[in-house]
Amino acid sequence: MTGGTAGNTVAGRLAEIPGISVLVIEAGKSSYGVKAISTPALATSLVESEYDWQYQATLVDRPDFKRVENAVTRGKVLGGSSSLNYYSWHRGTAAQYNEWELYGGKTWNWEACKPYFSKSTTVNTTSKPSLLPITLTNVGSNGPVKLRIVDPAPLGDAVVKAWVSKGYPLANDIFNGFAIGLTHLVASVDDGIRWSSVSFLEDKSNISVLTETKVSKIILEDQPSSGSGDKYKATGVEILGGKIIKAKKEVIVSGGVFESPHLLMLSGIGPKEELEKHGIECKVNSPHVGKNLQEHVIMPQVFRLKEGSSLDTWYRPGPQLDSATRQYDEFKTGPLASPILEFSGYMRIDERLALCPAYVLAKEKNGGKDPLGPNGTPHFEFDFVVCPTCPIMETE
Numbered sequence: 561m562t563g564g565t566a567g568n569t570v571a572g573r574l575a576e577i578p579g580i581s582v583l584v585i586e587a588g589k590s591s592y593g594v595k596a597i598s599t600p601a602l603a604t605s606l607v608e609s610e611y612d613w614q615y616q617a618t619l620v621d622r623p624d625f626k627r628v629e630n631a632v633t634r635g636k637v638l639g640g641s642s643s644l645n646y647y648s649w650h651r652g653t654a655a656q657y658n659e660w661e662l663y664g665g666k667t668w669n670w671e672a673c674k675p676y677f678s679k680s681t682t683v684n685t686t687s688k689p690s691l692l693p694i695t696l697t698n699v700g701s702n703g704p705v706k707l708r709i710v711d712p713a714p715l716g717d718a719v720v721k722a723w724v725s726k727g728y729p730l731a732n733d734i735f736n737g738f739a740i741g742l743t744h745l746v747a748s749v750d751d752g753i754r755w756s757s758v759s760f761l762e763d764k765s766n767i768s769v770l771t772e773t774k775v776s777k778i779i780l781e782d783q784p785s786s787g788s789g790d791k792y793k794a795t796g797v798e799i800l801g802g803k804i805i806k807a808k809k810e811v812i813v814s815g816g817v818f819e820s821p822h823l824l825m826l827s828g829i830g831p832k833e834e835l836e837k838h839g840i841e842c843k844v845n846s847p848h849v850g851k852n853l854q855e856h857v858i859m860p861q862v863f864r865l866k867e868g869s870s871l872d873t874w875y876r877p878g879p880q881l882d883s884a885t886r887q888y889d890e891f892k893t894g895p896l897a898s899p900i901l902e903f904s905g906y907m908r909i910d911e912r913l914a915l916c917p918a919y920v921l922a923k924e925k926n927g928g929k930d931p932l933g934p935n936g937t938p939h940f941e942f943d944f945v946v947c948p949t950c951p952i953m954e955t956e
């Protein structure tokens with residue numbers, strides 16, 4: 561398996577079984593000792609860096625929207641996208657997981673998944689008091705990923721006041737399967753550093769990690785008489801350059817939303833006509849592989865603030881950044897320990913959507929059920945970010 565968020569998590573769990581040995585094969589470099597990854601406030605400096613696959617998305621050309629190329633960030637480093645992401649820790653809603661049951665069966669609904677979320681994390685309950693009431697009992701207390709409530713930043717209280725003044729609700733427990741309202745975030749930052757999925761690998765002598773090693777193909781071998789009904793069995797992987805690594809038990813594909821389908825298709829698993837176009841022998845005709853990607857759009861709004869009301873003041877080269885750097889280097893505290901996002905507000909906009917003909921049609925086609933937010937799931941997330949830039953400094 562590859563060394564991203566899901567891969568390391570599963571590797572760590574499998575390694576708890578006595579007698580099992582796990583090999584993690586990661587295309588990117590190791591994340592150990594990389595300051596831009598461990599320092600919370602430097603997260604945005606990783607976009608289009610050597611730790612990013614550096615994909616570009618071409619947005620759809622429409623009369624009201626200019627076609628542009630846009631960076632799509634995906635972690636290419638040990639820890640995968642959990643080594644690059646923006647730390648906000650939440651689970652989504654019960655309704656979203658319950659939709660998985662249709663595809664994955666009874667073990668893939670909210671109730672079945674819930675214990676595993678808590679198993680992943682330890683939340684630091686000694687963090688500074690939150691600006692909003694927040695319930696941490698459902699988060700987790702004994703897992704490898706460390707979390708804490710984000711320290712209140714300048715302007716936080718004004719955001720809460722503005723939100724409440726509009727009559728919008730507060731959400732004090734977004735971990736219970738329902739999330740509507742404004743919440744003070746819990747982040748995968750503690751002791752002043754990023755906690756990525758790499759923490760699942762620590763202290764596990766039965767896990768081996770190969771970095772800077774790209775898997776180019778899954779080896780599929782004929783198994784005509786296995787009785788399972790499957791014609792092929794995955795028995796290992798081929799590494800870029802031709803080296804073969806055989807698996808004693810099984811191969812787990814965890815390359816993320818772009819690379820997993822890519823790897824499956826290179827291995828002959830995917831839509832037959834698509835594979836044939838590229839001269840790849842189709843071993844398993846699986847028409848959905850590489851299809852139906854969904855992505856969320858972000859609409860940033862940037863406000864000019866009075867000097868000192870955001871963390872920007874600390875992030876421009878000069879004496880304040882120098883002092884923040886010294887504080888961070890010595891104590892792992894201060895502006896550089898900030899995980900960027902402080903609040904998220906989760907909202908539904910049914911009344912507005914009802915005025916949108918494309919939405920009304922999509923809902924009709926979906927048997928009258930909301931196609932965007934099933935069973936009360938929020939339609940959008942409002943993120944309050946304490947600075948539009950990231951510290952301008954030498955990171956390595």
Ligand SMILES: Cc1cc2nc3c(=O)[nH]c(=O)nc-3n(C[C@H](O)[C@H](O)[C@H](O)COP(=O)(O)OP(=O)(O)OC[C@H]3O[C@@H](n4cnc5c(N)ncnc54)[C@H](O)[C@@H]3O)c2cc1C
Pocket residue numbers: 562563564565566567585586587588633634635636637638639640641642644645646647648649650773774775776814815816817819820823
């Ligand atoms: C910039 C950014 C900010 C985000 N912020 C948040 C947030 O605040 N909160 C939140 O909940 N989510 C956030 N996300 C989303 C979240 O981080 C991802 O959804 C999640 O990490 C994806 O996990 P994954 O295991 O599917 O893939 P990844 O973690 O991306 O892992 C895939 C791994 O496989 C490796 N790999 C791929 N192909 C190969 C190959 N052929 N050979 C060897 N290795 C290979 C990759 O290099 C990578 O390490 C953010 C994502 C990004 C990019």
